[in-house]
Amino acid sequence: MSRFFTSHPLSHHTGRTTLQRFERTTGFVIAAALATAISLALSGCSTPVVKPSVDLPSHFAASTASEMEPEAAWWEVYHDPLLTDLVRRAARENRDVKIAAERLRAARAGETVSQSWLLPSVGASVSGSDRSSGFNSATKQGYPDIKTTSVGLDVSWELDLSGRLRAGAAAADADAL
Known part of the structure; x- marks a missing residue:
C-alpha cells in the first residue's frame, strides 16, 4: 500500500x-x-419578451366615424368603369400589399410552429420484411424463410425548464403582430 x-x-x-x-x-x-x-446552465437562460407600450393621446382612443371619412368604395361615386377597373386592378396587383400579406402569413406560420414546440410530439412507424433463402425444400429446413413485422410508437416531450421554448413562442407571437 x-x-x-x-x-x-x-x-x-x-x-x-x-x-x-x-x-x-x-x-x-x-x-x-x-x-x-x-x-450548460447559462446556455439555457433566456430573457423575457417585453412588449413596448405606446402612449396614445386620448382623442385618438375614442374617435368615432365622422361624415368626413371617405367611403370604402369612393370611386364608384363617379360611375366611371375605367376608374373602377384601375382601382380594382391596382388593389389586385399591388406588390407591396402582396409582400406584406405573405410576410404576415409567414409570421403566423412561425408562431404556430413555435407554439407546437411546447406540446408533446408523437411518431409512428411500421415496417416489414420477407426474406427467402432461395433453397429447395430439402435444404430449406436448415435455412427457413423469414418474415418479420415491426410496429413502433414514439412519444417525446421537451420540458421547458429554462423558458427557452416559451420565449421562442413569445418572440414568434410578437413577430406575427
Whole structure:
C-alpha cells in the first residue's frame, strides 16, 4: 500500500508521487466538469419578451366615424368603369400589399410552429420484411424463410425548464403582430 503513494518508477523525472498526480488529475476533472455545468446552465437562460407600450393621446382612443371619412368604395361615386377597373386592378396587383400579406402569413406560420414546440410530439412507424433463402425444400429446413413485422410508437416531450421554448413562442407571437 505504501508503494502506491510513493514514487512510481516512471515518475522519477517529474518528481511527483502517484498521489500528487492523482490529486492534480482529479482537480482538472472537477474544474472541467464545473466549467461544463456552468456553460450548460447559462446556455439555457433566456430573457423575457417585453412588449413596448405606446402612449396614445386620448382623442385618438375614442374617435368615432365622422361624415368626413371617405367611403370604402369612393370611386364608384363617379360611375366611371375605367376608374373602377384601375382601382380594382391596382388593389389586385399591388406588390407591396402582396409582400406584406405573405410576410404576415409567414409570421403566423412561425408562431404556430413555435407554439407546437411546447406540446408533446408523437411518431409512428411500421415496417416489414420477407426474406427467402432461395433453397429447395430439402435444404430449406436448415435455412427457413423469414418474415418479420415491426410496429413502433414514439412519444417525446421537451420540458421547458429554462423558458427557452416559451420565449421562442413569445418572440414568434410578437413577430406575427
